Amino acid sequence: MKSHAGRRAAVAGLEGLCPRRGLPLTVQRRAVLEALAARRDHPTADQLYEDVARRLPGISRATVYRALEVMVRAGVVRKVWYAGAATRFEVPERRHHHLVCVLCDAVVDLHQPALDRLPGPGRAARGFRVLDYSVQFMGVCAQCARSTKTPPRQSSGRQSHEGK
Amino acid sequence: MKSHAGRRAAVAGLEGLCPRRGLPLTVQRRAVLEALAARRDHPTADQLYEDVARRLPGISRATVYRALEVMVRAGVVRKVWYAGAATRFEVPERRHHHLVCVLCDAVVDLHQPALDRLPGPGRAARGFRVLDYSVQFMGVCAQCARSTKTPPRQSSGRQSHEGK
DNA sequence: TCCTAATTGCGATTTTATCTCAAATGCATA
DNA sequence: TATGCATTTGAGATAAAATCGCAATTAGGA
Numbered sequence: 001m002k003s004h005a006g007r008r009a010a011v012a013g014l015e016g017l018c019p020r021r022g023l024p025l026t027v028q029r030r031a032v033l034e035a036l037a038a039r040r041d042h043p044t045a046d047q048l049y050e051d052v053a054r055r056l057p058g059i060s061r062a063t064v065y066r067a068l069e070v071m072v073r074a075g076v077v078r079k080v081w082y083a084g085a086a087t088r089f090e091v092p093e094r095r096h097h098h099l100v101c102v103l104c105d106a107v108v109d110l111h112q113p114a115l116d117r118l119p120g121p122g123r124a125a126r127g128f129r130v131l132d133y134s135v136q137f138m139g140v141c142a143q144c145a146r147s148t149k150t151p152p153r154q155s156s157g158r159q160s161h162e163g164k
Numbered sequence: 165m166k167s168h169a170g171r172r173a174a175v176a177g178l179e180g181l182c183p184r185r186g187l188p189l190t191v192q193r194r195a196v197l198e199a200l201a202a203r204r205d206h207p208t209a210d211q212l213y214e215d216v217a218r219r220l221p222g223i224s225r226a227t228v229y230r231a232l233e234v235m236v237r238a239g240v241v242r243k244v245w246y247a248g249a250a251t252r253f254e255v256p257e258r259r260h261h262h263l264v265c266v267l268c269d270a271v272v273d274l275h276q277p278a279l280d281r282l283p284g285p286g287r288a289a290r291g292f293r294v295l296d297y298s299v300q301f302m303g304v305c306a307q308c309a310r311s312t313k314t315p316p317r318q319s320s321g322r323q324s325h326e327g328k
Numbered sequence: 329t330c331c332t333a334a335t336t337g338c339g340a341t342t343t344t345a346t347c348t349c350a351a352a353t354g355c356a357t358a
Numbered sequence: 359t360a361t362g363c364a365t366t367t368g369a370g371a372t373a374a375a376a377t378c379g380c381a382a383t384t385a386g387g388a
Contacts, residue, residue, distance in 0.1 A: 024354045042252035060368040080252045086208035088244045114283045127306030142291030188385045224337045
């Protein structure tokens with residue numbers, strides 16, 4: 001039965017899940033990734049759980065959450081618009097941008113004049129009234145780069161200072 | 165001096181809280197805003213509650229949450245990196261950007277080739293390894309613009325200061 | 329100062345995310 | 359193809375974050 005697994009056009013990035021020993025590709029993880037790829041919006045973990053549970057009855061909610069975390073660290077999946085478990089706030093002042101660490105979720109302000117006058121969203125955003133914008137750079141902060149024990153690639157992160 | 169905020173006394177945007185009847189400026193709201201302005205990071209609602217409770221013992225957690233919501237809608241405060249109460253995910257594909265409605269938190273993808281080759285964060289981001297970036301346009305979606313025409317409670321909705 | 333609408337505080341409730349640990353599974357190796 | 363072992367899964371409890379309803383209080387215009 002696994003011989004026809006590729007029939008579904010192997011979801012991009014799946015192979016990245018197993019760079020070496022340590023990140024097994026389970027049916028649950030595959031199902032979560034396929035469920036995510038099948039949507040065109042930005043589903044929450046719970047929405048994905050609903051989707052996956054339809055194909056894999058009995059799957060645990062925790063498994064979906066864990067699968068997403070693993071895949072985020074492997075770079076296969078990305079968090080959209082998120083900063084840890086809680087919403088964060090700021091007072092809008094002069095234009096600034098954000099550096100976001102994909103490993104520890106830290107958000108740091110960045111002032112970069114070269115980015116302060118970008119073109120607008122264009123006609124594709126008809127009906128959307130733009131009030132402001134900012135650029136988000138996703139990457140790995142210096143601290144995480146250090147605490148990550150020489151990763152074989154750019155994946156396989158470790159949770160060392162994940163708390164709050 | 166008035167063009168740019170940074171003062172502890174007159175917190176920028178506070179006057180925007182009372183565009184007309186309907187958004188009273190309470191001591192609690194002022195305290196929340198001042199607590200937020202006093203920080204240089206991006207605190208959570210709970211962190212702000214801790215800060216405010218030091219000056220206003222007895223203030224309710226719910227009040228802090230509500231004050232933040234009101235101020236977000238008034239444009240005095242902004243949510244950083246947030247999409248409703250839950251984290252959202254996506255499979256990273258070709259470069260795209262996001263339109264984010266500050267009223268309903270909807271996130272819509274936007275493809276805009278003019279934004280696909282922006283300059284990097286520069287030297288200010290020393291030590292930060294950039295993996296990807298995207299532009300977030302904050303504003304009001306068409307749906308919310310319609311339903312906010314003559315709001316029963318929040319009158320004018322917000323003041324525009326786009327070129328800030 | 330008076331009056332009215334809006335806000336506050338409190339506690340309960342909902343939503344979202346994480347944890348523990350025995351049992352099951354993936355996968356490298358032979 | 360079978361075997362061994364580290365890793366993952368499932369289930370429910372638990373923690374964390376956010377919201378809700380209502381009576382008492384307060385802000386702000388007249």
